[in-house]
Amino acid sequence: MIELIAQAAPEFNPFWGTEPSPEAIWKIFAAIAVGIVFMFLLMRVPTRSRRSIVMTFTFLSGAFYVVYYLWPEPINRGPNDAPSGFVDAGGFFLQDALPKVADIANVLTYLLLCLGIYSLTRIHLGRVVKKQKDWSFSVVLLIAMVAMIAVGYWDYILKEFNDPDKLLTKAENWGGVNYAYDMLFDGLIQQMDAAMFSMIAFFILSAAYRAFRIRSIEATVMMASAILLMVSLMGAVDYQWSEIIKGWTNDQPGNFLNNFNLSEVAGWVKNNLQIPSIRALEFGVGLGALAMGLRIWLGLERGGVSV
Amino acid sequence: MNETFFWWKLTIGVIATIGLYSVLYRETKLYRFFEHLFLGLAAGFTLVALWKETLKPLWWDKMTGSATIDPITNVSTMDAPGYWVYGFLLPIGLMGYLVFTKRHNWMSRIPIGVILGFWSGQQVQIWWNRWGAQIYSSMQPVWPTTTDSFTRPYSADLPAPEQAYIAAQLYPSQAISNLIFVITILAALSYFFFSFDMKGRLLKGSNTLGRWLLMIGFGAIFGSTVMARFVLEIDRMSYIFVEWMDQTGKMFGGG
């Protein structure tokens, strides 16, 4: 137990990490300031060196994971182990750095999020201002958005800061805002999600009726295996069929005919035809991703998404 | 309060569901209304979640760290150190916003480059974890270890050693299935050769066969996916016709 508590205490590098305290805030501001200065320096760089700058950023970020992969992983690491030798030390460093590095990509992604919302708002505000077709619906959109933001953050502040004893986790202690939030989120967003999702069932039905025609061998085999699978999913049919087979084999479990139970046949198709064919496809996709990854990482592409 | 609220919540959910379903009939004003309502709420929620679910836990908390102050001794213990360098991420992220500017839009490629870089690096790292075991499990033995019987005999009623023996054997039927497995994967793989022309009977044949086998695979996927889709529709029906009606009964049926 002692050992566990010791582990629970965080380890950190005293340079990057700081004790939570007022002066920590200054360090943070310093970091932001440095970043902004850096940004303005970048604005000055000549056009020809831009590509190499972007490529450097990409390369360095990719390099971490590649090194992490190639570097021997320290095994059996105890909570208070000191590294034994250089290789081990490197392994320790990479292991500790990994979670932090993993955050960076996400933080950046989310920092970009407002850009998307900006585009959405722009388009719909434009519609309202220009009184374009359907502008009234754009008003609905904007109102809904503002309402959700207001209620959402209000509810969040109530729950996060004004509720030390976590009373609001139970509905009976709720106030109006919490109800409003629950109504908007659970009552509307969630249900609309489910509604849109469930609509696919209808589309499948019509697509099947329209498109699943015996036109070519391909279409036919696809249809056949689809129907076989669907029938095997109908437990009752499957069971009745197996009962019939039991009749033929007079319930001899060893009998060869038992392999013709629907679930057996469907399972066989899955295991010996679906899995290998799809697996081959996935190999290709995996290799494609690997190749594309390498091209991006090493900046081998030009045009399209790369500068 | 609670019961009534719950009923209203259900009711509004039902109305919204019907509103969206209306597009199945035609793209009407009703659908348009609920579509824009949905988009608005979703966008709003995105902005709420942006701080609450992601930036705060992922960025702010880790940047500032956290400490608890013991109410009695008033000694502050650090739970997690603050990583002030995370502050540097803010300007990097903000560079993305230059995408709309005329002169500096190229800088938006920097955060994007970083994100893509991480992803690319990981590809090298995860490839084997994902595919290694699958490559191995594709190397199936195709030579039966025994010919006592064509299929694996039913061994439930036999003594343990017999069972163990039977379990360890590879019977002809299984061997044939394995052979089919291997042929399938090779044929399907051959369909995905792009850079050289498939000449010759064998290659052409395996290419076509590969495509058919892929279609069988897709059919099977279609079959089992259909289940999921229908269940969701059934669940909506139960939401409307069972849950909502029950609650309505409770509300008005004196229940």
Add this chain to the structure above:
Amino acid sequence: MQYLDTGKWHVIFTLLLVFFILFNIWRAKGKKDMFVRRIPGLNAIDDAIGRATEMGRPVLMVPGLGDLNAISAQAINIFAQVTKTAAQFGTPIRLCCANAAVFTLAQETIRDVYQQQGQIERYDVDSVRFVSDRQFAFAAGVSGMIHREKCAATFFLGEFFAESLIFAETANAVGAIQVAGSTQTVQTPFFIAACDYVLIGDEFYAASAYLTREPVLVGSLVGQDWSKIVVAGLIILGFVTNSVERSQPATQKRVDVDATADTEAYTTWEDVSEPWENGKPVLKRRQDTWLFKQFNPFIEQEDVIVEREQRQPAEAGEGS
């Protein structure tokens, strides 16, 4: 070096694949019009855009729901090609994104395309738009748009999930030509059922090589083919050796000991007590074969014991 976590083999193998790809990219430098096998879906692009131009209706492009990664990047690469043609004809385009980072990249890339085509005045910032990052809000928004703007051609390329069929059927309802392809194998059958042209699996990655014939892209395509051949070869080697070995009598059995609270997992051999079971020799099991050993490295107990001196707990957690 201790590659005890998974063994050395996989590192070498992965590096081999990496080498194949890079080597072929290097080899392809400067070569012109190399062979890429025909991909039907991609020949349809021009007809689709032409049709849209005649009808004066927009071309819709959706790079899927995925985060910013090579898949969405590849989708946008293809869309850049589509946009090139559209820009020449002056066909209006719509590119709907579900991820802000992807949106940023798309915005930047599409503008570049118009710039290079010298059609920058035709470029409308709002033609590339972010709809919602919530799967079904996105689905609702895009299908509403398909209905209202009656898109004449739709391109669904990238990581699609459940929404794939909503898009495909809606677009079908307004009679659009559809080119689709998803790296999500599970969605491909739905595209096949509902769309006119479908890129299956790897074809999606081959697309940009096919469209541009860039030596770099075609080169890496060759590298991918080499890698596939190696995988195929490995499988063939595997099923042959496995078939042989599984019918050989076993002398030792492999025993895997799981990880416990104070040690990692390790493996040992155990002699087969009686080599004959009811009159038949005991044969090698799956895990006794040579190949299994290659893929599941054999780790002795002593390998997993590493001596490290202990830090002082004080040092371990400063400020604690």
Add this chain to the structure above:
Amino acid sequence: MSKPEKSFWEKAQAIDRRVLYAVLIVCTAISLFFKTEIPVNPDDSSKDLYVSLMTIDPNKTVLIESDWTNSTRGESAGHFEALMRILMNRNIKFVLYSIADPQAPQVARDALLRIQEERKAQGLKVYEPWVDYLDLGYFPNAEGHLQAVGNNIRTAWGGRKERDEAGVERDVFTSPVLSGVRVVGDASLLIVCSASATIDIAVERLYGKVPLGFMVTGVMGPNALPYYQARQIVGMGVGLKGVYDVEYMMTYGVNYRVEGTNKPKVSYREESVTIPPVTEGTTFDRGARYFLPLHVALALMILAIILGNVAMFASRKKRVVA
């Protein structure tokens, strides 16, 4: 030349899709009100999952990654509820966490609450937070997080605090649930109850470090199948069939022979295993309720395909004659 009258089949071919939609709604809605127990032969993958759930060491903790939201309630809720019932019946401690969606934890919490209420009503043991289970909530950044868990679970979850039975906030690793867990492998099983591609991430980042079991929607089933076939996961329940399979096995046991019958209702390939039925608590629930409507829907689907083809051929023949 006058246009020939359209035949029934030609009309059928050009049938308005809305008719199909209406039929589907009506049939499924009606069949919801009939409750029948349908006999099945559970899939092998479901059997493997259920058997490993019923045979794991009850003193070890089970990790549950709950990655579903309201939009896949139909299938995932069934899986999750069945899982809760099994673990609570066997009195196994568990940890709940989510990586797919910020809403996932709340949805899981509600489901857990439902089961708790149900068990309270049945007079069974009710699980206490901190003592019997931990609810760690949502971790953003799926890849990064699972990577971190595999690499060192104690640093990955180190910062998290929960209220213990006394209401004091403490590090989760001091709780009875996690105190025995040093590496992720110390957990007996990691169950991923998912409706999304997080199963791939789980395999990529955690395979070989802890036994994995999947409870996935029918959509993710085909994705997960190769992992099952390659023995990267111990077993999996797929879609509603998977839910019903598990409920069915809970009711009738595995390889369990009732006196006077020579064959068990559910037989398992490893004959040494025998699992008696679950005697206390609910067994048949959501799976049983939705299974009949599913039959109806699938039957409709097959009918639609067949009719579509018949219509095509019939009208084609007519055209040849005309």
